[in-house]
Amino acid sequence: MEIQFLGAAREVTGSCYLIHAGGRRILVDCGLIQGSAADEVRNREPFPFDPTRIDAVVLSHAHLDHSGRIPLLVKAGFRGPIYTQRATRDLCRIMLKDAGHLNEKDAQWENRKRQRKGSPLVEPLYTLAEAEAAMRYFKVLDYGVTQEILPGIRVRLRDAGHILGSAIVELWLQEDDLARKLVFSGDLGHRGAPVLRNPEAVGEADLVLLESTYGDRQHRSWEDTWAELAEVLGQAERERGNVLVPAFAVGRTQELLYIFGRRYEDWDIGRWTIFLDSPMAIEATAVYARHWQLFDNEATEAYRRTRNPFELPNLHYSHSSTQSMAINRIQSGAMIIAGSGMCNGGRIKHHLKHNIWREHSHVIITGFQARGTLGRALVDGATHIRLWGEVIRVAAKIHTIGGLSAHADQAGLLDWYAHFDERPPVALVHGEPEAMDILARRLRNDYEATVLTPAPDTRLDLRNLPPRAPARPAAVEH
Structure with a gap:
């Protein structure tokens, strides 16, 4: 039983995590890498796994840095279910189709220049039709409903308060006599933001994957x-x-x-x-x-x-x-x-x-x-x-x-972690290294948490997770 950190590891975009449990393979998020042209060209690299052997995908929310490579996954042979909140499904229908359309336009623009130079032509990353084809694999979940998605693997979505349909993902894994619960924060919303509810608290986990976008700063009131x-x-x-x-x-x-x-x-x-x-x-x-x-x-x-x-x-x-x-x-x-x-x-x-x-x-x-x-x-x-x-x-x-910002600041991230009954180990993801390292220090100092900052492609054996520390009051000041 293990988790592999394939994206948003020591960087913000490209969220993607592969879990092996009980002979099954589950992908949490499959996002685009965004940023400079050099960053985005990485989206064309082959997946570091066989898409045909992925059994299911759990999608936290619709933003493209979490969902944007799903059409590529289907294009490469994935045919399993994609579980997500129903509003996320509706937003992905818009966003992935728009991304496919823009990919086609960008390829046409680039190929006009290449034709004039006599250079080889490029293909779109994926097309509008390929984005539409991916939507048939989406299956909706409502907040708060626990569902077995594969033998020995259950999932529940909680409201993350980031965008409409955004979810905290609770994932229960069973392999022989070993049981583990993973909690993926997804992108946590900014408390008090207009329109949406605040992020829900979660009480138990064996491992927390916590975003750290603003782990180094506080938002203005x-x-x-x-x-x-x-x-x-x-x-x-x-x-x-x-x-x-x-x-x-x-x-x-x-x-x-x-x-x-x-x-x-x-x-x-x-x-x-x-x-x-x-x-x-x-x-x-x-x-x-x-x-x-x-x-x-x-x-x-x-x-x-x-x-x-x-x-x-x-x-x-x-x-x-x-x-x-x-x-x-x-x-x-x-x-x-x-x-x-x-x-x-x-x-x-x-x-x-x-x-x-x-x-x-x-x-x-x-x-x-x-x-x-x-x-x-x-x-x-x-x-x-x-x-x-x-x-x-x-x-x-x-x-x-x-x-x-639609992301929680440092105080919001710490407060969300403080709701866990014991202090489970934390793997920080979805953040620039400086922000991630500052948040790691706060978690260690304030909560005596075991904190990991996995590099890309890191594999973590879930059988060897450190024991949870007893909960103690958090520091008053954030």
Whole structure:
């Protein structure tokens, strides 16, 4: 009985873990590697296992760094069930198809250049049709239901509060007389965030796989975050510029629309012409509204009053590329919410090209920016960026609203771990090395936890897990 760390090990993206138990092979997540071009080319490497011998996949949530290689897995011969929360299934139907479509467009673009050079042509990573084919293997689970998915292997999903349908995965394994329980945090949500409920607590585990995206920092309070966002919008209005909001199509976009509706009068949101320039975000927003039963109490009440808490009187949906291009004729007063959230693709790049050199423009960064992405370069203070071969000066004001993150901060991660009755060993995943190492020190110091930070391809024999330590009160300060 063992677990192999195949992705998001000493890095943030590419979540993928292979469990061997009782002669069965279970994959938890199968995500894309995101970041620089050198990082993303790794997605084309063969899987380090035989996909035809994987018995089942358990998917924590729909973000592509957790789900984005599933079509490749099916393309390579996997034919087993993919278990996930039903809202995640609905979001994956949108996101994987969109990824397949973009893969085809990127390959066409690259091949036009290669043809002119006489270079070999490339194939899409996977196509729209291959993404659609993968969806037939999805099987839905509801939160809180324990189900045997293979002989001796049971799974239960808990609400992770990160995006709609995001799950903490509890996995029980039985091999002969050996029993082990693994808990995968998935991506844990930020307590108090709008729309969704807080992450659920789990009490027992033999091994916890804990994300560490923000293991080295604390978010600003929600009160300070809303004040900061209101101040940025006020400054942009006074300077009569446009506001660009690179936003993840799933999660961040819906939170922003919801909070703009809640603060519509206070922040004078009506002064802006707001464009949601992302067909995928438009579809995802409809999925959110359809699964309103997963909302927190406040958002549930908002839904019952309005039937769609994401609608605004000044919100315009931009479906087509023609509509998107028309936005770029606007010099002032536009708020443009577009993907991708890390600025490494999608329509936001076109809006940056037309606005980032303007001194009165503003860019609001609302989420994590992986190393190697254009968004990370802007956060790190780049004075020039390159788009489609053109070097463009950065004159717009760049605002990083860190408190909007959909990930738990260090205090949130520690508090979630503190709910375990005993102190099970922890394997830190899904984080940059510096953040991971700082969180590891806190877990060791505050909880006397055994903490591992597995390198890629590390195999851990689950028969040899260290015993759980008795629980003791956590340190008061985080």
